[in-house]
Amino acid sequence: MSFTKTTEQASKYEHLEQMSVADLLKNINNEDKTVPLAVEKTLPQIEHLVTEIVTKMKKGGRLFYIGAGTSGRLGIVDASECPPTFGVSFDLVLGIIAGGDTAIRRAVENAEDDTTQAWEDLKAHSITPNDVVVGIAASGTTPYVISGLERCNENGISTGCITCNAGSPLAKTAQFPIEVVVGPEFVTGSSRMKAGTAQKLILNMISTTAMIQLGKVKGNKMVDMQLSNDKLVDRGIKMIMDEIPVDYKQAGELLKQYGSVRNAVDNYK
CATH class of the missing domain: 3.40.50.10490 (Glucose-6-phosphate isomerase like protein; domain 1)
Structure with missing residues (x-):
């Protein structure tokens, strides 16, 4: 047809x-x-x-x-x-x-x-x-x-x-x-x-x-994104700072330790 x-x-x-x-x-x-x-x-x-x-x-x-x-x-x-x-x-x-x-x-x-x-x-x-x-x-x-x-x-x-x-x-x-x-x-x-x-x-x-x-976004943030370049690492650090009371350096250390924004925020004490 x-x-x-x-x-x-x-x-x-x-x-x-x-x-x-x-x-x-x-x-x-x-x-x-x-x-x-x-x-x-x-x-x-x-x-x-x-x-x-x-x-x-x-x-x-x-x-x-x-x-x-x-x-x-x-x-x-x-x-x-x-x-x-x-x-x-x-x-x-x-x-x-x-x-x-x-x-x-x-x-x-x-x-x-x-x-x-x-x-x-x-x-x-x-x-x-x-x-x-x-x-x-x-x-x-x-x-x-x-x-x-x-x-x-x-x-x-x-x-x-x-x-x-x-x-x-x-x-x-x-x-x-x-x-x-x-x-x-x-x-x-x-x-x-x-x-x-x-x-x-x-x-x-x-x-x-x-x-x-499927839960891959939290709020409006890409909390599970891969940290494949400096721009994304910087974005991830700032996302962590928005969620928990830490400065840029502390957020960077948490991101490096836990490997993702989600894990860094969830494991913060």
């Missing part, structure tokens, strides 16, 4: 090459302003997916993102930022891209059209029904992603998706679909623009909300 791909419809703007730099920037920005409003309309869908993710994670499950091209890269970015931000293990949230790690930097020919590889990629991580797999595809038609979710459905694994076309095959495959319709791109068909921005916003919402629900 056919459907309309708004991500492929012609741009509302003509003769881009004749625009000044200022006009190009203004018009791109005007289009970008519409993205949060499109995301807002999907909040109930996002809520349903996040609730499922949290439920599974509390039972020991993991979150997988699968995608191709820009969508795959966005999933990898979100997954890779969870350990340093929230102090979770690197295998709690995983991003998988069609074509493997090579495709993170360079496109791998025909990788997104493969209808068997996604399931093989997931099996390499010993996926189980405790896990949740979220397929990311602006078009909603990427064979790699759709076939991966189909196999997950067959094996009792919860599935979600983020797509930017309404009524797509991907949305119909996912148990918890998110359809964020951002409309035609400024450059016709360039879904790395508004569609990519929408996907990034939603991925931020999914992982951040899930981590908060």
